Amino acid sequence: MITQFPKDVPFNELGLNIKKINALIEYCKDEESDELILISKNGMYHENFTNTNKPIALNSLTKVFAGTAIGLLMEEGLISSLHTPISTYFLNLNKTEMSEITLWHILTHTSGIHTDGHDNELSAAPNIAEYVLALPITDKPGTVSKYSNEAVGLLSEIVRRITGKTIDQYLNEKLFIPLGIKDWEWLKDQSNNPYAYAGLSLKGIDLAKFANLHLNDGVWNGKQIISKHWIDTATHPTQSINRNWGYLWLTAYVEDVYVGYGMSGFGGKYLLVSPKENFIAIRLVHRKDPIPAPSADLFFKLAIDIIK
Structure with missing residues (x-):
């Protein structure tokens, strides 16, 4: 559990395997990433490769x-x-x-x-x-x-x-404002209803706040924002049909052992959370057509390899 939002540190002070972190950094550079964020119990390494200051579409x-x-x-x-x-x-x-x-x-x-x-x-x-x-x-x-x-x-x-509120209004009140997330966008259909399956754009640091909230059992600055019970249930297998799914979260395994959860968005938007290792990995990129989307499997493999 990381009880406070972590301070910025160089990646060699995260207390993790430096060689493996370098491999992930090189992957992100090769794939023309905008942002990479790694969080451990020792702090946060945030690389903004393109100096972007705009929210990035999270897609799925x-x-x-x-x-x-x-x-x-x-x-x-x-x-x-x-x-x-x-x-x-x-x-x-x-x-x-x-x-x-x-x-x-x-x-x-x-x-x-x-x-x-x-x-x-x-x-x-x-x-x-x-x-x-x-x-x-x-x-x-x-x-x-x-x-x-x-x-x-x-x-x-x-x-x-x-x-009686749109989903973006509701989450702004219940989640974004408490986390101090101010700069966000959400696409809507022609009837002014936000898409629920895609459409939200956030800065990497704000996605990190959301992920860190999960590492902290739903508590932010001493206030329970999301219940620990919901987080625990939503991020573990929920049924026997396909153990990979929690509640819209994907679960992650190493040699059949649960190591955490995450989700990916089309075009190279990735999030991994490992509660046991107090670890978060985020990679975001503005969609660059017609460049093919990078391999999600490779990102998660490199990220999980850091904590193996």
Whole structure:
């Protein structure tokens, strides 16, 4: 546990393997990264390769923030159970195939809602929720693990129907302001609803605050922002269909041993958190078309190798 946000130190003072850190730094340089942040119990190494001062699009990393919104609503008692059917919020779904889908199914990528495997049509839809609710069910909910931008897209509208606020307004109040995150952006559909599966942009240092909050069991400056129970549950395997998924977090293993969790966003936005090792690794880059996206697997391998 890192109880305070760490101070800046040279990478050779992190107390970690210097040769392995150098390998990760070289990877980030080769892949034209904008920011690399490494945090250990000894401090934080922050390399801003391009001197960027603008928020960077997190793409699918946005999903863990959407999941966090559901966790915060649970703590407020505004959601009684993750097994609440989504028809509670979309009454027109009663007696349809979608009536069996619950919040839990969305958070674990087991909703069964048809997915295209990309977000081209989804992001072009005038209203994300209406688009998704018109899609067919291709698998019985809770039986197949299939990564779904479409299902996660519903979380934005669900948050709005519960709170009367858009998901960015809600998270700004409950998460960003308490963490001192002021410079952020969130893309919206034509109906002014923020995308829940992508769309959030943050600076590397602010993503590090969010990650550090998780290392500190949800406590920031002595105040409980996210419950420890939610963090523990959301960042560990949640079902037997695919142990790689928590609640929109991916779990990480070395030789079948759990070492932490993280998430990636298209185009090279990566976050790894290892509570046992008090370790965080972040790599961000502004999307540079038509340069191919770097290997997420290689980043996570190099990052995990530092703490092995």
